[in-house]
Amino acid sequence: MAEAAETLDGWYCLHDFRTVDWSLWKALSDHEKEEAIQEFNSFLTQWELIEQNREGSYAFYSILGQKADFVIMSLRPTMDELNELETAFNKSKLAEVTVPAYSYVSVVELSNYLGSGEGDPYAHPRVRARLYPVLPKTGYFCFYPMDKKRDQSDNWYMLPMENRRELMKSHGLIGRRYAGKITQIITGSVGFDDWEWGVTLFADDALQFKKIVYEMRFDEASARFGEFGPFYVGSLLDEEKFMKMLAV
Numbered sequence: 001m002a003e004a005a006e007t008l009d010g011w012y013c014l015h016d017f018r019t020v021d022w023s024l025w026k027a028l029s030d031h032e033k034e035e036a037i038q039e040f041n042s043f044l045t046q047w048e049l050i051e052q053n054r055e056g057s058y059a060f061y062s063i064l065g066q067k068a069d070f071v072i073m074s075l076r077p078t079m080d081e082l083n084e085l086e087t088a089f090n091k092s093k094l095a096e097v098t099v100p101a102y103s104y105v106s107v108v109e110l111s112n113y114l115g116s117g118e119g120d121p122y123a124h125p126r127v128r129a130r131l132y133p134v135l136p137k138t139g140y141f142c143f144y145p146m147d148k149k150r151d152q153s154d155n156w157y158m159l160p161m162e163n164r165r166e167l168m169k170s171h172g173l174i175g176r177r178y179a180g181k182i183t184q185i186i187t188g189s190v191g192f193d194d195w196e197w198g199v200t201l202f203a204d205d206a207l208q209f210k211k212i213v214y215e216m217r218f219d220e221a222s223a224r225f226g227e228f229g230p231f232y233v234g235s236l237l238d239e240e241k242f243m244k245m246l247a248v
């Protein structure tokens with residue numbers, strides 16, 4: 001049996017994609033619309049406070065195309081907290097006019113392919129900053145789930161550790177060329193959701209998503225072993241932009 005990579009696991013993660021039912025939204029009175037927006041803004045204030053207290057983090061983006069209208073990505077120390085957050089939103093006035101479009105459950109993950117360093121990795125400030133991150137508020141967001149292949153001839157899980165390490169090293173070198181342009185959050189989802197990882201990318205130039213994903217397609221770790229789910233891409237939202245989006 002090939003040696004399993006060891007993972008360091010950080011905050012739990014929920015990507016919650018919603019579509020607005022515009023007919024329902026338009027049918028609300030101005031007062032009801034105002035109430036729904038105020039209630040949602042109070043969620044945003046809560047999430048910001050939690051982020052400032054380093055008890056979790058969030059990202060709020062509109063989604064381009066027909067797959068969804070917006071996404072709330074949330075990080076919390078436990079799945080229970082994510083469950084509470086999701087239920088609280090579901091009970092809100094705004095949720096009444098949205099339809100669930102897609103969701104993804106995972107946990108922030110780092111592997112030991114490129115070494116685990118000295119001592120307790122969970123005590124290391126640089127590791128902690130990656131396992132318990134403040135999600136960037138860049139202009140653009142991209143999310144997709146992915147697997148590593150388990151075919152007869154190309155089975156990632158049957159490769160010796162040493163080979164996988166070499167492949168991840170090459171993957172990491174490509175990634176490093178995007179330093180300052182893209183921040184990646186890799187979340188593991190084996191046992192939690194339908195794919196093995198969630199890939200969330202943040203950038204101020206949306207074109208960099210295309211560039212990195214394309215470049216990685218030529219790298220063996222992705223070229224031979226990567227299998228990909230649906231892609232979601234969109235722009236940063238805040239109270240003001242969301243109000244503009246909802247204005248009818």
Ligand code: VOV
Pocket residue numbers: 005109110111112113114146148168171172174175176178182183184186197199212213216217222226
């Ligand atoms: C933005 C840049 C970037 C950088 C610097 C980077 C670096 C690294 C390193 C150093 C490592 C290994 C150690 C660790 O930290 O876990 C990883 C790990 C991983 N990556 Fe990555 N990745 C990037 C970006 C990046 C992208 C764009 C993708 C999607 C691939 C594509 O084809 O669409 C991806 C995927 C992954 C995955 C699924 C894993 C886990 C694989 C596993 O088998 O465990 N990743 N990644």
